[in-house]
Amino acid sequence: MINKDLSIDFCGVHFENPFCLSSSPVGNCYEMCKKAYETGWGGIVFKTIGPKSFIVDEVSPRFDILNKESTDFVGFKNMEQIAEHPLEENLADIKRLKEEFPDKVLIASIMGTNEQDWEELARLVTEAGADMIETNFSCPQMTSHAMGSDVGTNPELCAKYVRACKRGSSLPLIAKMTPNITDMVPCAKACMEAGADAISAINTIKSITDIDLERKTAMPIINGKSSISGYSGKAVKPVALRFIQQLRDGIPDLPISGIGGIETWEDAAEFILCGATTLQVTTAIMQYGYRIVEDMKNGLMHYMEEQGVEHLSDLVGLANKNIIPAESLDRDYKVYPDFDLDACIGCGRCYVSCFDGAHQAISFDSETRKPTCDHDKCVGCHLCALVCPVHAIGMGEIVLKEGRAGQPSDKHPFNKHWL
């Protein structure tokens, strides 16, 4: 079995691998965190600890899922807030975990209602032995508007609370951002300027997953009513990657802990290439358990081997420079689709999608049940390749648009959907 070094340093803290539990129901007590460490997770963000004054009072039930076809958990909605255990118990768990697992990383997530809270909590978790602090500026389902994502959309408040934490602790500090904002950069910048060492993103997206058609409310239903709350899982990955890319564009070389729909090594590698140094996971653990880390680690090792990379850090941010503004893209050429008629099974889906969703370039022979493409009409959008169930459509001829300079052979149009 492959064995490669997956270790990576993040804000001066050494992680044996980049995979961490995110601050959530999956890291809620000593027993859970112990099992996660033993299963192979490199770090844990312990479920957010709040001040004594804030009483956590949860609803039942508190989750919902979005399905598609026979896939459950396309997306996940969560109404749970921060840790419900008493402060002393959480601090005792952190202390015990650090004693028993000194080589694993423990990040204490905290959330206060005012500067005093933030400073005090930072001091307490530092005393308990945490390696890092994550400030939760982003939970979208708090019952107090002085807490959570209402804070994370206000750069001044973010900066004020970061400074308060820094007064209470000298540990490296990660500020956790909310995606419920148009541009994350001003808040992230404010945090960094106030002394934060890194940013974690994204927390969950405010959502309604579905409406109960009989009871006419959202899910989950709590005594006939429901609320907007945070959405996570595979469905949010595209949004998370976009925010991380924008953070790296806005604040060059920003250290990031990536969060949002990671469940496979491929997802993990994508976040790393977009600029994340460490990774945090919740939804996939809630669905499948801590064991998923085994395939994420092993798969990532094989990817490093394939890429000829010895240090994981060499992969961080490699995609950033290749994701550029739309106005900067090369618009001088188009690529025609190429149809592998031996592989084609004659379903006609390319024809349907080309006509109804693109440019009516494909015709379908009802006798042979094979498509043909009219290059005069084809714009090279490749919707056909995306809908083909047997991946029988790939890259064909590259042509320059009329009057454009250059050589087709100099272009690099290939993408992973063209097998």
Next chain:
Amino acid sequence: MKETYMKECGTSFNALTVNEEASRCLLCYDAPCSKACPANTDPARFIRSVRFKNYKGAAEIIRENNGLGDICARVCPTEKYCQLGCSRSGIDRPIDIGGIQKFVTDFEKASHMHILEKGTPNGKKVGIIGTGPAALEAGLRLLIMGYQVDFYEKEGLAGGYLRTGIPEYRLPNAIVDDNIHRLENLGATFHYNTEIGKDRTLEDLKEKFDAVLVAVGYSKAKCLPMFEKNPYVISAIDFLHNVKADQGSHDVKNNVLVIGGGDVAMDVVTTLKKLGCEHVTDVVYEELSEFLASEKELAGAREAGVTIIDGYVPDAVNENVVTFKARHIDATYTLTADQIILAVGQKPDQTFGLPMEANEVKEDNYHVDGNVFVAGDITKGDKTVVWAVKKGKEAACAIDSYLGGKDHD
């Protein structure tokens, strides 16, 4: 043993697995499955409805296109029709269309849907002789168009071969009952124990009704000359009829020889096994590569442990000792059995003097002459339930055109 016979077999999807199966469907353009269904049940359309969570819409598509959709879902040899051209076969295996159709029609029943509605009465009456699938489908179509419909059935219950021939484990009588009730609710009248040609005449009906549809099916078993008057011999349709009438409480012999290789033969051998017959030997004229029975039926027989001797014809018989000769190799096979069941085909019983040609009535688009029409097995075409549905549907349209209704393409 009765329980084994009574228990319905075949695919039973639930809400989870039906979605998985429907998601396998490629949602083809100009779908081969829909083009291949003789009854135009339009599987591509109802699978798409299931895929997009519209079970009620799926039920409407099935029932409106094929009045006996719940029956076809269970008995249709789909691998010869809709599933034959399924594009998904290019990846792995065809969609289980019958299974999805069964889920949808079960859903229709559980949701108490009433999809077909009686048409505005047009004052015209049609008499239908027989209550098999062609008769039932024609009756449904005519009722929807506004005709008064009367069925004449020689037995005490309706359904024809659906009730008397297809074993309970493939088609429960409860499903046949549902279809009869559906017709009654739409206003059909059933005259039971009324045999035309004996209790009433065809001439009577021609007088009484604006049109008469003869859909009597193939209710008489064929025999091979050497087996005539042999006390050990019983016909397949009599055997299946008796077992179904007894609802499986039927004693079988321990060593039974079955001759024949079609779906009826497969029903006989599988039924024998389900009822506890230890030695079932099926001797078949065709070799396995040219078998007539549907894949599902043959698989069921093999799974039940039936001995199949393929490529042999009966050569001599002495009471219960039969000798067969191989068709293509130099070999003979002799066997002594407690009972011999012949499944060598069927023919019409009573044809009321209608013009015949090789067991089929000579007709022009289901029209014979005067106000007499025909449908079902006694007309040209396949002798399957789905074809009976097709013929019943088309004959109803022919009657409607004849009686001054709209033109049917």
